[in-house]
Amino acid sequence: MNITIIGAGYVGLVSGVCLASVGHKVAIVDNDQNKIANLAQGVIPIYEPGLVELLKKNISKISFTTDLVAALGDTEVVFIAVGTPAKKSGEANLAYVFAAAKQIAINSVGYKLIVTKSTVPIGTNHKIAELVKKNNPKLNFSVASNPEFLREGFAIKDFLTPDRVVIGTEDKQASKLLLEVYQDFSKRDVPILNSDIVTAEIIKYAANSFLATKIAFINEMADLCEKTGGNIKQLAAGIGLDQRIGKKFLEAGPGFGGSCFPKDMLALLYTAKKYQVEPSLVKCAIKSNQQRFAKLAKRVAQIVKETGVEKKLSVLGLTFKAGTDDVRESPAIEIIKHLLKLGFKISAFDPKGIANAKKILGKKIAYHDSVASAANNTQCILILTEWNEFKEIGNLVKNKVVIDFRNLFDVEQMKGVIKYYSIGSNSGIIS
Ligand code: NAD
Numbered sequence: 001m002n003i004t005i006i007g008a009g010y011v012g013l014v015s016g017v018c019l020a021s022v023g024h025k026v027a028i029v030d031n032d033q034n035k036i037a038n039l040a041q042g043v044i045p046i047y048e049p050g051l052v053e054l055l056k057k058n059i060s061k062i063s064f065t066t067d068l069v070a071a072l073g074d075t076e077v078v079f080i081a082v083g084t085p086a087k088k089s090g091e092a093n094l095a096y097v098f099a100a101a102k103q104i105a106i107n108s109v110g111y112k113l114i115v116t117k118s119t120v121p122i123g124t125n126h127k128i129a130e131l132v133k134k135n136n137p138k139l140n141f142s143v144a145s146n147p148e149f150l151r152e153g154f155a156i157k158d159f160l161t162p163d164r165v166v167i168g169t170e171d172k173q174a175s176k177l178l179l180e181v182y183q184d185f186s187k188r189d190v191p192i193l194n195s196d197i198v199t200a201e202i203i204k205y206a207a208n209s210f211l212a213t214k215i216a217f218i219n220e221m222a223d224l225c226e227k228t229g230g231n232i233k234q235l236a237a238g239i240g241l242d243q244r245i246g247k248k249f250l251e252a253g254p255g256f257g258g259s260c261f262p263k264d265m266l267a268l269l270y271t272a273k274k275y276q277v278e279p280s281l282v283k284c285a286i287k288s289n290q291q292r293f294a295k296l297a298k299r300v301a302q303i304v305k306e307t308g309v310e311k312k313l314s315v316l317g318l319t320f321k322a323g324t325d326d327v328r329e330s331p332a333i334e335i336i337k338h339l340l341k342l343g344f345k346i347s348a349f350d351p352k353g354i355a356n357a358k359k360i361l362g363k364k365i366a367y368h369d370s371v372a373s374a375a376n377n378t379q380c381i382l383i384l385t386e387w388n389e390f391k392e393i394g395n396l397v398k399n400k401v402v403i404d405f406r407n408l409f410d411v412e413q414m415k416g417v418i419k420y421y422s423i424g425s426n427s428g429i430i431s
Pocket residue numbers: 006007008009010011012029030031032035081082083084096099100103117118119120148149150151152259260
């Protein structure tokens with residue numbers, strides 16, 4: 001099948017490359033000329049494990065362009081995968097989605113199925129249909145919602161072997177075409193869930209809000225463990241082995257971040273308010289997470305005071321989680337901002353996130369090109385992202401205070417440190 005994707009970001013790019021890998025011919029359109037020029041030469045603007053290799057393997061089936069007219073020429077299925085960032089009010093900014101829909105309307109001749117892959121609030125797909133009708137009354141088209149559930153860092157695996165594919169449409173032709181798009185998936189027994197458009201739109205927000213609430217919950221249990229002598233890893237296993245709860249997304253840490261959980265929960269609140277519904281659980285989870293950053297910075301300050309080390313920190317990790325270069329709403333960055341206000345000097349290292357972090361933190365912190373270089377500078381190491389390579393820290397921790405907000409280590413591994421602190425357990429004095 002010929003498929004067009006508008007937006008060459010994390011979702012558009014990964015979706016395009018993956019759809020090509022299952023046999024489709026894909027045109028990926030973006031209005032960022034620089035991005036497209038780089039992509040056409042095989043230079044990928046994001047870090048996503050395996051993406052360069054999969055692109056290379058399928059390059060004959062993929063084209064990159066800024067020319068939407070050309071890309072729309074011989075395709076029936078157009079995916080919208082542009083950004084839907086939060087406005088100050090929490091409402092999702094749909095300007096990019098509507099701009100893309102209008103461009104499709106104006107530039108299309110034959111039948112088009114317009115599929116929204118961007119995360120959009122209830123009612124957006126219906127508004128897209130109205131907008132297309134208004135801008136091209138003669139166009140034969142359908143709309144469908146097909147939310148994406150991939151995680152950055154695992155995007156290819158998540159896209160190609162998802163727990164489910166959600167197809168939201170009330171239109172038979174749209175449903176038939178999308179089943180063709182995902183034919184390879186259904187052959188591999190990936191569940192395909194058909195729903196109406198509104199339900200598909202809500203499913204996406206409900207999934208993200210549920211997962212984020214699960215994380216906020218385990219973080220609150222970690223606080224309780226710290227005060228009472230409990231152990232959060234054992235607690236997570238103890239509840240997670242109950243299959244009704246499940247083991248995943250029970251890792252306590254510095255709070256959830258990223259470009260989606262925080263913005264999607266705010267957008268859900270905004271929409272619910274519009275319909276006079278009060279999602280108080282989601283509200284509490286947002287608050288619990290937001291308060292966590294300041295609370296953890298304060299805990300670092302207390303530890304530094306208690307142990308008598310200098311007010312200088314070696315921070316390991318700047319991205320919102322391992323496996324990505326994305327620092328949007330990164331808990332690491334939020335905690336660093338609080339630490340700077342508390343007067344800390346910071347030397348930081350991240351394997352992939354430094355360039356993006358510099359755009360936010362500028363010269364307020366010092367950047368290093370290795371764990372060793374960042375760690376050498378201070379008496380206190382603070383781990384904020386769970387990169388695997390930090391596990392190889394070895395002798396660098398000797399005679400230092402280690403604050404591990406990602407629970408990368410067990411206390412027994414921390415031989416020779418002054419003191420080791422983790423999330424959700426009593427700290428252990430080693431030397
Ligand atoms: P992104 O910011 O990385 O990429 C969006 C791209 O769209 C940019 O390259 C931008 O230049 C391009 N664009 C914007 N308007 C355009 C237009 N009119 N024509 C052509 N190109 C245009 O965004 P993202 O992280 O890929 O997220 C996209 C959507 O998918 C969001 O709604 C997000 O919530 C959702 N989502 C994201 C993830 C994720 O892991 N990042 C996962 C699931 C769903």
